Amino acid sequence: MRVRKLTFAALAVAAGLSLTACQNDDAGAGQSGSSSASAGSAASTASSTSSANGGSGSGSSDQGGGKASAGKSTGGKGTAAGTGSGGSSKGGKCRTDDLAITAKDGTIDGDPDATVVVELTNHSGRDCTISGYAGVDLKTASGPLSAKRTGQETISATLKNGKAIDFPISYPFNKTGGSGIRITGLVVTPPDETKSVTLDWPGARTLPVTDGTGAPVKIGPIGSAGQGG
Secondary structure, three states, X not given: OHHHHHHHHHHHHHHHHHHXXXXXXXXXXXXXXXXXXXXXXXXXXXXXXXXXXXXXXXXXXHHHHHHHHHHHHHHHHHHHXXXXXXHHHHOOEOOHHHEEEEEEEOOOOOOOOEEEEEEEEEOOOOOEEEEOXXXXXXXXXXOOEEOEEXXXXXXXXXXXXXXXXXXXXXXOOOOOOOOOEEEEEEEEEOOOOOOOEEEOOOOOOEEOOOOOOOOOOEEOOOOOOOOOO
């Protein structure tokens, strides 16, 4: 009986030890699982943090790009302003207000017709371009008389500030012996302009009265310096 009791006691102790070992194993497994879960959670957190930081970095880069773009836009405005300034300094077509317009008698003895030379001086402070025919009307006691173009080829000229260019007006001498048509003034309109300038007439005082078959008053193009058109 003593031996059986010892055997049962030994079995009981062994069973207790086995149960304790199983419990310890379960606890260890639980702790291991918990540790794994914690590690996974930490990794997930780190990944999320990294992603968040990465997104923030990208946003920061985009903002930097935006600032760079803003800088370019400002530069563009500066360039545009510079270009505008340059454009104004280059000038354009000569306007009536850009020009000092005068007229003088240019008749030379022996010429078949009389001549008045109209001179246009650029006083605008910049260069400008001019070409074509000016508009010319003679003011007379019988009403305005428009000059006809000679039909000569025109040129385009850059008129430097302070420089002048001219064109001729040719008209017939009054050799009829009569009083003729009295000229009282000269109206000049620069090419491509609508604003006119009225000048004193520096030529002969009268034109011959004709029936329309006589020589007309004629003008040459800008820059056609010469007598008689």
